Amino acid sequence: MKPEVKKCLYDINASIKNITDFIGKEISFEMFRHNILLRRAIERELEIIGEAVSRIMKYEPTFELKNSRKIIDTRNWVIHAYDNVDEVIIWGIVKNHLPELKQEVESYLIANNKASNE
Numbered sequence: 001m002k003p004e005v006k007k008c009l010y011d012i013n014a015s016i017k018n019i020t021d022f023i024g025k026e027i028s029f030e031m032f033r034h035n036i037l038l039r040r041a042i043e044r045e046l047e048i049i050g051e052a053v054s055r056i057m058k059y060e061p062t063f064e065l066k067n068s069r070k071i072i073d074t075r076n077w078v079i080h081a082y083d084n085v086d087e088v089i090i091w092g093i094v095k096n097h098l099p100e101l102k103q104e105v106e107s108y109l110i111a112n113n114k115a116s117n118e
Contacts, residue, residue: 001112004059008052009105009112015045015052016102019094033087042094043078043085049101050075066104067097 019042023032032038053071056063065071074093078085 001108001115002059005056005063006109006112008056008059009109011052012049012105013102013109015048016098016105019045019098023094029088029091032091039087039090042090046090046093047075047078050078066100071101 022038022041022045027038032042050072053065053068054075056065057068057072078090
């Protein structure tokens with residue numbers, strides 16, 4: 001794995017951890033919806049994730065990351081259509097899709113670390 005790709009995977013993992021920390025166990029959708037700082041913080045982390053995925057695809061076009069196009073499109077939507085960002089969709093991404101992305105990214109990092117140690 002190219003070092004640039006590995007760095008991007010670490011960045012994705014860090015952003016997912018940040019989002020998880022922001023939300024914690026006690027934040028409900030209603031709390032999220034009414035907290036502009038929390039929403040903006042999560043949107044920023046989604047931008048970072050999308051940018052990191054975009055860079056991975058540039059560094060290594062054959063890299064297989066599930067939903068990479070959707071992740072990049074989400075980044076573009078949050079940045080360029082900021083006035084149309086829907087908190088229901090953002091909440092759905094956080095709750096339904098980030099856990100899967102986290103597992104996928106961690107699998108790549110673990111496999112890379114094992115290969116480096118051999």
